[in-house]
Amino acid sequence: MSVKIRKGDTVRVIAGKDKDKEGKVLSVDVQKRKVIVEGVNMITKSVKPNAANQQGGIVNKEAPIDVSNVMYxxxxxxxxxxxxxxGDKKVRVSKKSGKTID
Structure with missing residues (x-):
């Protein structure tokens, strides 16, 4: 099955602890059927100091959520x-309005 959500789409979470939050899709993992949405499913992660982050410490970041829990x-x-x-091009279509997306 294909994932119809793409990077850059605005989505709303329809299930889970962040239900009814909206955000932009930052990345899509097609094999695992997971998406990372801006500001949704935030976790704290301990990070060792490195070249990019000299200080290290605790960082807040988005964790992946299943694509079935978001809607366009x-x-x-x-x-x-x-x-x-x-024509000969496959395009995404909104089921509600019938408009093409992108």
């Missing part, structure tokens, strides 16, 4: 996505 946001409302063919 279009005009402030959530919608499912589908695929259709525009």
């Amino acid at each position: 946001v279009e005009d402030g409302k959530v919608t499912r996505l589908g695929y259709t063919f525009d």
Whole structure:
């Protein structure tokens, strides 16, 4: 099964501790079906000092959540996505409005 959510999409969390939060998708792992959403599912992580982070210490960062727990946001409302063919090109389509995405 393909993942219809892509990097840069605005999504809303529909299940879990961060339900109803919205954010931009930072990355997508297609094999594991996980997404990282900006400001959602925050964890604290201990980091050793390195060249990029001289100090080290405790860092807050986003953890991946399952793609089934997020929905695409279009005009402030959530919608499912589908695929259709525009000529010979496969494009994503909003199920609610029928508009093409991207």
